[in-house]
Amino acid sequence: MSEPALALSFFDAAHDIHGSVRSGMSILFEGRKPTALPEGPEVESTAGGWRAVLGDTLSLEFERVSPPADLGGVRAHVARVRGEAAGRQVDGLGTVSETEVPPRWDELDAVRGITALVDEQHALMAIARRPRGAVGHGDEEIVARLVEDDALLEVAEARISTVYDGGGRQRSAGLELWVPGEDYPRRGSGQVIAGSSLDLDALQVHVAIFRWRLDGREGIGSYELMLRMEPPAAA
Numbered sequence: 541m542s543e544p545a546l547a548l549s550f551f552d553a554a555h556d557i558h559g560s561v562r563s564g565m566s567i568l569f570e571g572r573k574p575t576a577l578p579e580g581p582e583v584e585s586t587a588g589g590w591r592a593v594l595g596d597t598l599s600l601e602f603e604r605v606s607p608p609a610d611l612g613g614v615r616a617h618v619a620r621v622r623g624e625a626a627g628r629q630v631d632g633l634g635t636v637s638e639t640e641v642p643p644r645w646d647e648l649d650a651v652r653g654i655t656a657l658v659d660e661q662h663a664l665m666a667i668a669r670r671p672r673g674a675v676g677h678g679d680e681e682i683v684a685r686l687v688e689d690d691a692l693l694e695v696a697e698a699r700i701s702t703v704y705d706g707g708g709r710q711r712s713a714g715l716e717l718w719v720p721g722e723d724y725p726r727r728g729s730g731q732v733i734a735g736s737s738l739d740l741d742a743l744q745v746h747v748a749i750f751r752w753r754l755d756g757r758e759g760i761g762s763y764e765l766m767l768r769m770e771p772p773a774a775a
Contacts, residue, residue, distance in 0.1 A: 544638035546583050548592055548602060550621040551657060551749065551760045552632030557625055558734065558749045559598070560762065566594060567736050567747050568626050574736035574747075575626070589619055590636055598625040602636050605660045607692055609685035613641030616665045618657065618687055633657040633760070635665065643766075645742065647672055651766045652680075654700065654713070656728060656752035658759035663687040664717070664728065664752075666698055672768075684717060686726075696720050702763075709735055709746045710763050715754070728754040730763065742769050 547562040558569040566577040581594035589604040600623035608615040614637050621634040635655050643651050652668040666684035674680065684695035699716040715728035735748040744767045752759040 544615070544640045545642065546590070547637045547639070548581075548583070548590065548600075548634065549655065549762055550600060550602075550625070550630060550632060550634035551762070552621070552628075552630045553760050554632070555628050555630060557628045557630055558760075558762075559625055560747055560764070561592060561594065561598070565738075565740060565745075566597070567738075568597070569734045569736070569749055570626055570628070572734045574734060576736060576738055589617075598630075599623045600625065600630060602634060604636070606663065606687045607690075608638075609665050609687070609692055610683075611637075611665060611667045611685065612669075612681070612683045614639050614667060616655075616685075618660065618663050618665075620660060633660065633663075635761075643669070645768050649674060649768055652700065652702075653762070653764040653766075654684075654715075655761035656715075656730065656750070656754050656759050657761045658752075658754055658757045661687065661689050662754070662757060663759070663761075664715070664754055666695070666700070668698075668700060686717065686719065693719055699725075707737070708767075709737060710748050710765055713750070713763060726755050728752060730761075732763070739769070743767065744769050 563580040581592040590602040602619040606618035650670040656664040668682040682698040684698040686693040697718040701714040716725040730750040730752040746765040
C-alpha cells in the first residue's frame with residue numbers, strides 16, 4: 541500500500557506569512573504577495589507530527605493538536621506550526637491533510653477545500669466534491685467536521701455560498717453548518733486576504749488565504765478551489 545499524499549498549510553497573521561505546500565507545488569504568501577514554487581518540501585514524521593523542509597525556503601514543525609477528521613478519503617489534522625519560511629519566523633496554526641483516496645477527476649468537475657482555524661480547540665475543516673456535469677453547488681457532496689475542545693463534531697449538512705470575481709476566483713464566502721441535535725445552524729463567513737492561481741496538470745487551482753469568522757470568533761485559514769480543465773477539442 542502506498543503512503544498517503546500529504547498537503548500542509550500554515551497561517552501566521554502576526555508575522556504576515558502563510559503557505560500551502562505539497563508534492564510538486566508550494567505557494568508562499570508574504571502579506572498579499574504570492575510566490576509559487578515548482579517543488580514541494582521533504583516531509584518526515586516526528587513523535588508529535590511532521591517536519592517539512594524545502595531547501596533554504598522553509599523549515600517547519602507541525603505539531604498535531606486535534607484528532608484526525610475523516611473527510612471522505614482524506615484525514616485532516618489541526619496543527620501548531622513553528623519554524624521559518626521565506627526568512628520570516630512562523631508561529632501559528634496550520635493543517636496537515638493525508639489523502640488516501642485521490643479525487644477521481646473522470647467523475648468530478650471541482651473540489652473545494654475550506655479550513656477555518658480559530659485556535660487549537662476550535663476549527664472547521666470541509667471538502668466539497670462536485671460531480672461531473674452537476675448544475676451547481678446544490679449537487680455537491682460536502683463533508684465537514686468541527687473541532688470543538690477535545691472533540692470532533694459531525695456536520696450533518698453544510699452549505700457553502702461563495703462570491704467569485706470575474707476570473708472565477710473566490711472572494712468571500714458564507715457558511716451554514718447543521719450539527720445533529722442542534723435546532724439552528726452554526727454560521728460563518730470569510731473574506732479573501734491573499735490569493736494565487738496556477739495550472740497543475742489538467743487542473744486549474746485557485747489558492748486563497750481567508751480571514752474567517754466562525755460562531756462569532758475570528759480566525760484564519762484557506763479556501764482552495766480545484767477545477768478540472770477540458771482538453772482542447774481536436775481540429
